[in-house]
Amino acid sequence: MPTDPSTVPRSLHALRWPVEPAQGGWYTEAEHEALRRVLAESANWRTGWRATSYSDPFEAAFATYTGARHAVAFNSGGTALEMVLHHLRLAPGDEVISCALNFVGPHLAVISQGGRLILAEPEPVTLNLDPADAERVITPRTRVILVTHWNGACADLRPFLDLAERHPHPVHGPPVVIVDAARACGGRAPSGVRVGSEGWATVFSFESKKLMTTLGQGGMVTTNDPALGEQLRWLRTYGGRERWGTNQMMSKAQAAVGLVQLARLDQMNDARVTRAHERSRRLAGTAELSLPPAVGERRHLYYRHNLLVPEPWAGAGRDELMELLAARYGVGSIVNDPPTYLGHRLIRDHTRGQRCPRAEQLAARLLCPCMHPRMRPPEEAAVCDAIEQSTAHIARTYATTD
Structure with missing residues (x-):
C-alpha cells in the first residue's frame, strides 16, 4: 500500500502566506x-x-x-x-x-x-x-x-x-x-x-x-x-x-x-464565497487547473479553494507545484485531505485490505493554496499571480519531457 505523501511543501521557511489560515471566522x-x-x-x-x-x-x-x-x-x-x-x-x-x-x-x-x-x-x-x-x-x-x-x-x-x-x-x-x-x-x-x-x-x-x-x-x-x-x-x-x-x-x-x-456567520460566509469566486474567475484561464465547482445559494462555502492538477502531474507534478509556490513566491498550500488510511497508522490497520483508487488519484492531484476573506486585494492578486506563473512553469517542464 502506498504511503502518504507530504501534505505541505518543504520550504516552509520561505512562506509569506501560511499553508492554511490559522483562523477561519474572524473577530470584531x-x-x-x-x-x-x-x-x-x-x-x-x-x-x-x-x-x-x-x-x-x-x-x-x-x-x-x-x-x-x-x-x-x-x-x-x-x-x-x-x-x-x-x-x-x-x-x-x-x-x-x-x-x-x-x-x-x-x-x-x-x-x-x-x-x-x-x-x-x-x-x-x-x-x-x-x-x-x-x-x-x-x-x-x-x-x-x-x-x-x-x-x-x-x-x-x-x-x-x-x-x-x-x-x-x-x-x-x-x-x-x-x-x-x-x-x-x-x-x-x-x-x-x-x-x-x-x-x-x-x-x-x-x-x-x-x-x-x-x-x-x-x-x-x-x-x-x-x-x-x-x-x-x-x-x-x-x-x-x-x-x-x-x-x-x-x-x-x-x-x-x-x-x-453566529449572528455574523452569513456575513463572513458571503465574504468567503465572494473571494473564492473572484479567485476562480482569475484562474479560469489556467487550463491545467480544475477549479472547485461553483454553485449558488451558499451551497459551497469554500472552506478551502481546492485545485486539481492534470492527471499526468499527479503526485510528483503536484508536489513540484506546491514547492515552487512556496520557495519562489512564498505561497503556502496544503493537501486538504488525502485518504485517511494513507496518513494514519491506526486507520490503515483498521481498514487493512480496503483501497479507494479514485480517492488516491484525486488526492495526488489536489492542492489548496492559502485563501482567506481577510487577505487584502494586493495579497490575493499576488497569490493568483503565483499560481498562474508556477502552473505555467510546471506545464513547460512537462511539455519538454513529453
Whole structure:
C-alpha cells in the first residue's frame, strides 16, 4: 500500500502566506465586548463560570438558525461526533460507511466507538461521498452512513437517505445518516434548507480554522430526534445520577462568543464565497487547473479553494507545484485531505485490505493554496499571480519531457 505523501511543501521557511489560515471566522469588537462582559460578571463568586446562562441561548439560536428541533453544544466537534456514535451502541461488526477523502477525526471517532469503518470513493467533482459507491459497499451490517460536506461543498443527502431506506439493518432498521458539517456551517443543501436540518444528526466544529469559531475549540450537534437530543445532554454532563457520561461542556466564554459569531456567520460566509469566486474567475484561464465547482445559494462555502492538477502531474507534478509556490513566491498550500488510511497508522490497520483508487488519484492531484476573506486585494492578486506563473512553469517542464 502506498504511503502518504507530504501534505505541505518543504520550504516552509520561505512562506509569506501560511499553508492554511490559522483562523477561519474572524473577530470584531462585538466578540471582544462579549468576552469582557463574561469576564466581569464571572468574577463574582456567586455567579462564577456556570455556562448555561450563555450556552442555553446559544443552542436555541443555533437550532433556530439551522431549522433543527434540537441543538446541543460540546467542547469540540470531535467529542460531539463520538457521543452521537456512542448513543448508537455499535456492536462488533456494525459498519459505518464514510468517504476515504476526509479529515482523520471522523474516522477515528468511528473506530473509538466500536464501529467497523467502511471506506467509499469520492464523487469526482465535489469530492464528497459518492452515493453510487456507498451503495456498492453497503451491507446488512451497515448502521451508519457518515456524509462529510468536504471543504464546504454541501452534499445532497437525499440519495443517502433513500439508500438507507432500501437497505435496512435486520435489527435496527434503516442506517442513520450522520452529517459531518465541520466545514459547512451556514451552508445550504441542494433542497434549499440549511445544513443541520436534514439527516439524523449533524455535527459542527467551531475549532479555530472553521467558518465560525469559539475561542479555538467548540462544537454543536443538531437533530430532530428528541431521544438523541436528550441523551447527548446527559452524555456531556456525567450522565446525571443514573447514566454514564463525561464532561464535554462548552464553556461560558465560548458560548458568549458563539452567539456573536453566529449572528455574523452569513456575513463572513458571503465574504468567503465572494473571494473564492473572484479567485476562480482569475484562474479560469489556467487550463491545467480544475477549479472547485461553483454553485449558488451558499451551497459551497469554500472552506478551502481546492485545485486539481492534470492527471499526468499527479503526485510528483503536484508536489513540484506546491514547492515552487512556496520557495519562489512564498505561497503556502496544503493537501486538504488525502485518504485517511494513507496518513494514519491506526486507520490503515483498521481498514487493512480496503483501497479507494479514485480517492488516491484525486488526492495526488489536489492542492489548496492559502485563501482567506481577510487577505487584502494586493495579497490575493499576488497569490493568483503565483499560481498562474508556477502552473505555467510546471506545464513547460512537462511539455519538454513529453
